[in-house]
């Protein structure tokens with residue numbers, strides 16, 4: 001698979017087989033992602049991989065917060081509202097996913113079920129957390145975004161599937177305590193990592209992309 005095909009065919013996967021991901025595979029994809037560009041080569045990223053009983057304990061802890069209605073306090077604030085055209089795109093994606101799932105994804109019980117599916121890492125054997133030190137500024141978040149995409153592309157190239165998950169950062173402080181991470185850590189994004197349960201042609205359709213003309217303009 002060439003680079004373009006890898007970018008275009010990577011998809012967020014939300015149904016995994018339980019087969020474990022060998023540690024060497026995880027090293028391989030993180031080693032590749034380390035070649036992402038960063039501002040002045042400052043490489044502001046750290047990855048924590050969790051699996052086995054610790055992952056199960058983490059899921060149980062996160063379910064507990066949901067059941068007790070603990071307010072989420074992610075390190076990166078969740079947007080309260082979105083401007084246009086992004087808001088319409090999000091609504092469109094949610095409506096299409098609701099139709100596919102046969103449920104109203106905006107209903108409170110569906111939101112709870114969806115958060116639990118996220119906290120279960122969609123059944124994947126491995127969870128990843130992308131982090132950096134909270135003293136770093138916004139450019140480092142941009143760097144981390146590049147790292148995140150490289151990581152997912154490297155995984156895809158090796159036959160592994162991923163989904164990036166903001167929901168996994170909802171209880172950032174408690175997660176830091178769970179892993180005994182320094183309080184100065186900023187948890188940027190979580191991921192599920194594993195082998196896709198379905199063949200590509202059995203997966204739900206990808207959200208569409210906007211027409212190229214809305215994204216690209218040429219000036220001569």
Ligand SMILES: Cc1cc2nc3c(=O)[nH]c(=O)nc-3n(C[C@H](O)[C@H](O)[C@H](O)COP(=O)(O)O)c2cc1C
Pocket residue numbers: 010011012013014093118163164165166167168189206207
């Ligand atoms: C920063 C970020 C946060 C996301 N958070 C979640 C999440 O919490 N749960 C989830 O299931 N998908 C999440 N996604 C996946 C998006 O829904 C997905 O990337 C988007 O719908 C496009 O689909 P594709 O990845 O298959 O191209 C997130 C993606 C990004 C980049």
